[in-house]
Amino acid sequence: MPGGVSSPVRAFRAVGGVPPVIASARGAELRDADGRVYIDLVGSFGPLILGHAHPTVVEAVARTARDGLTFGATCALEVELAERVLQRFPFAERVRFVSSGTEAVMSAVRLARGATGRSRIVKFEGCYHGHSDGLLVKAGSGLATFGTPTSAGVPPAIAELTHVLPLDDDQAVEALFARHGPEIAAVLIEPMPANAGLLLQRPEFLRRLRELTRRHGSLLILDEVISGFRVARGGMTEVLGIEPDLVTLGKILGGGMPAAAYLGRAELMERLAPNGPVYQAGTLSGNPVAMAAGIATLDLLETPGTYERLEELGARLQRGLERGLARAKVAGSVPRMGSVLWLVLQSGPAPRAWHQVDPAGAERYAPLFGELLRRGVWLAPSAFEVAFLSLAHTEALVDRVAAACEEALSAPHGVPAH
């Protein structure tokens, strides 16, 4: 396994040290192969809003598995999950299930191109939308600069079709539309950008994207792979009260199993094969075991008070981390939305765009990460990943994390004050 991992974000390259191998997990805790237990603030990078191995989800998976692992035909559970998804995203009339967020976004972009007959797409610097060729692109700062590939192996001819703009910059979007409006198939954004830290956007900026795309006949794709079901039942789409053309979902949708989806109005979605000319398929799409985990998860999230609870826990951890930074006299801030937090190790206001993020934060983060790991707190091995809380976290666990963080920040090898 290159780098010892199946996905590069799991490696410890950026923070140093040897990554523990995980043996099992329950609730808010991970246990490694040597029996060490960690309070988990990664939650498998987003899906585990109920915590690890929730008994109801595990039971649904086991029960479903006994009736067959995959059919290669539509199953009743797909229909049930489709109904739940469409109920939570009322702008949409059709949903197509796939197995990963990458597939969902890649397919939504293909559909947008197929529907508009246009080729160019717009994404924002710092937003991650999976690893399909056209989306692994990060541009320089120029507003109409053509994308340059950030991964080897992406042909320039593909990268050129992806415009990358800074977040939080209305003018850059307006200027790009003024120049290329009639050629833009879609604007794609994480409405809660959480893949380069947490770059919370002004709602007016997101509304502006809606206006501009509508005016120019382009589609607006909200990538809610992280925010869907996380910040509210209906994700950021509900929070913002705007009507996108397509939404992509993943992570929580599969409750820890591989499931993702894209959804939209019938008029658009019916352009997909077998009804329309835009092709997209998958051997394991709508897999019954994944559907069962998703259904059980979404149903549990309907428990009254769920999102209030996540907000409460998030606010508590935010306060604890801010207190830790202040007491250790370390410059930083803790932007947060509900149960998603980012520990920013730089002075000044929390950044809203990638160019405002100080790369030196990574050097400050590495020793902190090590100190916290030693104290049994599992954070992502990157300064630019967010932390996720779950309903399995308790006040006591959150307070332990905050106390460990304060200690780690004050430790001799901790983060230098600046």
Ligand code: PMP
């Ligand atoms: N979109 C967003 C917003 C994501 O955060 C991710 C994964 N972190 C993806 C797409 C890709 O999803 P997957 O890893 O399931 O392919």
